[in-house]
Amino acid sequence: MADNMPMLRKDLAAVARKARLTSAVNDVDSIIAQLLEARESIAAGRDPHAASLILTKLQNPIKEGFETVNNDLKAVSKTQKEFGKALDRSFPITPLPTEYDVMQKHPALINRAIAMHLLREGHFDVSRVFMDEARDMASMITNVTADPDHNGYGGDGDHEDEDAAMATGGSLSDSHEAANFTQVESKNLQDKFQRLYSILQDIKTHNLGPAIEWSRANSDALEERGSNLEFELCKLQFIWLAKSRSHDLSPDDSEGEEDDDDGRNASGFGMSQFSNGMSAAFGYARDNFDRFRERHLAEIERLSAALVFASNIGESPYATVFETATAFEDLAAAFTREFCSLLGLSAESPLYVAATAGTIALPRLIKFIGATRSQRTEWTTASEMAFETPLPASMTYHSIFVCPVSKEQTTRENPPMRLPCGHVLANDSLRNLAKGTKFKCPYCPADGQIRDAQQIYF
């Protein structure tokens, strides 16, 4: 399949080249021009017979014009069709395994995931409509299951009965959840995400004010998470002010400075524009950095020292600190992550992650299903994949470590320990192996002291 990609790319390039509507547009324009011209001559002429003559004369050219346009469009559609065929050849339709629909039993959870995804993407209206309709559906299902006639379902065998009961039972409890989500949670979440979007928009235009304001208001919660967001934002504000000489010139970028917390934009200092930026940064540091002194003193000293190199930061040892090429983008991503985590949500949309991981796993799933079918065996572990799926590192969560000795997953109370030889055991296993303060590694087997073993943090 992948072997066909270069060929497909070539075909796609040909489509982009050939399937253009330029000639069709030009030909339509020329028809319009002819019609306009005819209208003007009729309007200008006084003789009513002249009008019908003009119209008669117009017939053939217009008819030809339409034919030309049709031919133009035919050529475009032919190229598109050919590419469609090439796509079909390269990606033959494979029937997807659909007999086991795990999702079916949790319609409300699925709806919730979809609604949340829409909220996260900023499609607030779509999300609201979706949730209203999902709620209507849920109440319909609830009514149906409350209907005693419907519960009198039976006769088709025990197994099917059980499945039906599970499905309706599931949707009953799920629908309750969905209703709660729609009415209370969603409005709240929508407000929060609207705030997030407006702050991200401001960060994009280099206006850090609202982001700093939010992080200051939530500074306790952020600190509890060990987040440096507030300091990082203030740091970038400082750097941006210090560099403001170069972007004072562009009206776009200067917005950031207007909205900045620090009002004295140094115009009263009577220096060049360049030192204005530096003194604004200095003033900002004086007013704002004190609160971070305990945690970030070294960094603050570094930033302050950089001001000494005001005239040629670019060639100073501080050049990398003042590099802001991706700084706003990076901070926007960090901001989203922290904002979502304070809401108890992951930074990435779970629906997006699940769908992407599912797509990556799909070829293997199809292969696996094919293999089990041909061997007439069945996939018994329904809630678990029967094969490994190689997912990118960004989709690996909660690194875990299972002790090779005790076969138990390590915990905060029983953390993984790295022995001097490089092997890793759970702390409990290590203590059990040890004789006094010494132990012998069960794998190499090197001798070591317990105090030389180091705890590993994931």
Ligand SMILES: [Zn+2]
């Ligand atoms: Zn070892």
